[in-house]
Amino acid sequence: MTSDLAFIPAEQAARTPPFRPFALRSKAASSILVFLGLVVVLATQAGQLLNDPDSQWHMAVGRWIVAHRAVPWTDLFSHTFAGSPWIAKEWASQVLLYCAHAGAGWWGVCMLTVLVIAGSLAGLHLWLVRRVSGTAAIMVVTAAFVVLAPHLLARPHVFTLPILLVWMSGLVAALERGRAPSPWLALVMTAWANLHGSYPIGLVIAGVLAGEGVFSGPRSEWIGRGLRWARFLALATAASCLTPYGYAPFLVNLGLFNSGESLPYIMEWRPLGLDGAGVIAGAMLVGSVVVLLTAPRKNLFRLGVVVLLGVMMIRHSRFADLFVLAAPILVAGPAMARFPRLRPEPAIAVSRRSSFVILAFALTAMTTVALVSPRLSAAMTPRAALDAARVKGLSGPVYNDYDFGGFLIRSGVPTFIDGRSDQLFLGGFIHGLNQALDAPGTERFAALLARHGVTWALVRKDGPSADHLRRLEGWRLLHQDEVAAVYYDADRVTTAP
Template sequence: MSIAASLPVARAQRNLAPLCVAAASFLLLLVSGDSLLHDPDTLWQIKVGQWILDHHAVPWTDFYSLTRQGEVWLSTSWLSQVLFATTYSHWGWAGPVILTAAAIALAMGLLLAFLQRHLDLPYALVFCLLAMTLAAPHLLARPHVLALPVMVAWSGALMTAADRGRAPSFLLLPLMVLWANLHGGFVLGLALVGAIGLEALWCAAPARRPALMLRWAAFGVGALAASCCTPYGVDTLLGAARILSLGKSFSVIAEWRPADFSAFNPFAGALLGLLGLALTRSLTLSPPRVLLILGTTWMALAHVRSIETFGVIVPLVLAQPLSGWFRSVPDASRGLRMAPGAPGALAAVAIMLAAASASAAFAARHSFAFSATQTPVAAVDVLAERKAARIFNSYGFGGYLIVRDIRPFVDGRSELYGEKFLMDYFAAEDGRDVAGLLRMLDENKIDATLLTADSPAAQMLDHVAGWKRIYTDKIAVVHVRDNQAAASK
């Protein structure tokens, strides 16, 4: 009887722990909400979202840039852009901050719920904290964050099905529809169907494998079809593929660069910890699980933006094999204890109401502001006064120029510009190709430049005949053509 009575209590604890973690994460992120507004892409995401709302359509071509106007561009994150634009129009910067914080908090709560299927609460919390720490540099008000809880739910549900030796339920397919409309990262979800499906087949009895393989294959076909349930249809896959075809230009875009181990960082610590765990405990995994870990590790090593994927997928893959490793935590120290039934439900409601009221009170007293380093207001005011129309800009200023209805030379839509253009641009802007810089300025009939204060290109233009600096502050430098100097030359 005592064992039977303890089961509802443990279940209530498991139900409330993810909610408590989600509420705590949300409040923490809200208090530090300005840190979510440090990416220039947020600016043009909101601009595109507002265009979609105004025109009741999605863009098929570019109409923002100076150099790619009219070329094919599909907004594979259109739903996220609409959500950001809607919240911004109603609540200013508080809207995107709250929306982003809620998405991250939901992702952490879901991750804890999946991990608690196999691990006691303290160990599951360690993995959740690790995942949030690894993702921290990339937690920004951008579409990939709104898709983060969908990624956790999709990955966790697939691993749960594999752990139980079953095929996933077709009821999961609406998650793929949502993911494909939120962010182009849905291709990871499609890849996970095959990778996790191999784990289910590996662990199944030989007699069950043919039928199980057919069910996983049917689910994979359904997931592929679901990913095309967007305004772009099958072209959604082509739009996502363009992002992955940037080749060498990945090395010059900060979030796509390889991981840097010149100094110790959380990702390095996680890799060393994983290696140490395997060596000291003789960790044995099935080949498909090994491939999953190796695959996500390679992604994180190749591109820093994939480190958050590593932080989510690896704990989900390890949870079931690690369930027998750790000694169970004594009942007295398991943490939150709540009565089952109505008291537990009331506690959940109280947690949500407390988080909501605290959030409303903080948002009413705090004015969120976008990063000043990404918004060269004064410099653009100078350009607007001079009626400059063809501007060569630093990569990070493209989003702000779009918001100001000025066509940027380049912006964060890397897939629009392509590998060659980006490689030539960064070589010119970084000072590695002076001749290329001057050629770009002449061929594109540039009449002004808007560069960061520490840009090598800005320093070079100070010494180039035909150009003069007319404005400088801590954020940006403006150069314009000096026709008199060019004539005297």
């Protein structure tokens, strides 16, 4: 109970009920219900987890890594940047996605994603319900789920959710104990660095919170505390370099922000919107800041982390994932200290009725999971169009729309462009492509195709690419369906009879 009372005045702490053996069971039971409920909700919408073209190429990269028992160092999947330096910095997530696919197809990929998301939010609920009221805990988890919903996809970033939960709860637990984090917590950074490229943010958070860890104690202890936190931060930084690529992923992540070329064209890198999820995320940010400002000096460093993550979220909506998990963990203690009504309810034993409810939820969840049959979105899987191109013998460099890149990589076709824009398709490539597509005439677009030796194209049936291809001299339409169209340069390609 020590960590639960860190922000409670002494006179309130004295009245805190003692630990009861059934408390954990009762609160764990409510978190199990949260987990099972989320499994049901997510499983019924499992197909939406695949509504991103990147899911396909991430799985394909994992397939290559497993097949070759190595990680790639150069681009193997496009013809425009073939052989250029490229690393699979999220290789561990890609291997997990491939293994799930190899074992159970796209159903396996979706169920792995469902379990990770549901487990992460249930873990957040369990952490909160031990520190604040059950009502407050479920409201926060519900709000977090709504904000996360647009970003819940079968991609490597979902694996950061449990990692961030463990990282943040470990840091805050250390602060509440008045100690530096356990050296074992540094291993979380090793897992994070191999699963997703957002791990430098975790190091920054730890560095800021170290200020509270040092200066919250007596002045005479500042040096000792500072040394212990510095030792942990150095260990965590070293642990983040334990990847097949060493520290290279860290430099790649910095390069993404420095170049910024692809950011304006990718939805998740755009500013936070004013839709339902955006409004709730904004309300969580304002509420967190208000709570921490009730004791600004004491909460200064937590406030710094919340504001930092909030600004990142406002500028780039993809960082909402980090904010909605990190902020509640930072704010729960100060909120409980300032608002006594938020204190957790007295512990109660788990009733037989509750056990039956849990069993009913578990059976519902298992039935739902067994019955769903998620499929890839047809809008990003132009199978009929690619089959038509292969039947006609089209080969050579292809021009493809961005959303078809993942499908082509999975199908073994070198792409013109795909979702790996954090490392490739830079140096003016994306700007040049978009300028060519936006131009009223076809000259720029034709020059772009000629520069890369393109002989055929797989594009959306309607869109700027198709508009240009229809007007290009010498290009012919080979196939068109509700999803995609195939064009080829009749002057350079001879199709099979």
